Amino acid sequence: MRNVFEAILECGHDEDFFPVETEEFIATEAPAGSRAKLDVMADRVKKGLPLWHDEDRSDYSGLTGAVRPRN
Secondary structure (H helix, E strand, C coil), X not given: CCCHHHHHHHHCCCCCCCCCCCCCCCCCCCCCCCXXXXXXXXHHHHCCCCCCCCCCCCXXXXXXXXXXXXX
């Protein structure tokens, strides 16, 4: 496939797609924007689950980040 139009012709489109909540659809504590959150969301898409869970972490409270000293 060279472009999106060829991909649609070959694979179809998702116009009629509706995500389904299964027992695999669980909330994550991964913070927004983190590699872990992106991995969870990619996995949800691959499994046909909804992208957003109502109980996903919605803030950054209680998290600490790495601090690099200035040179």
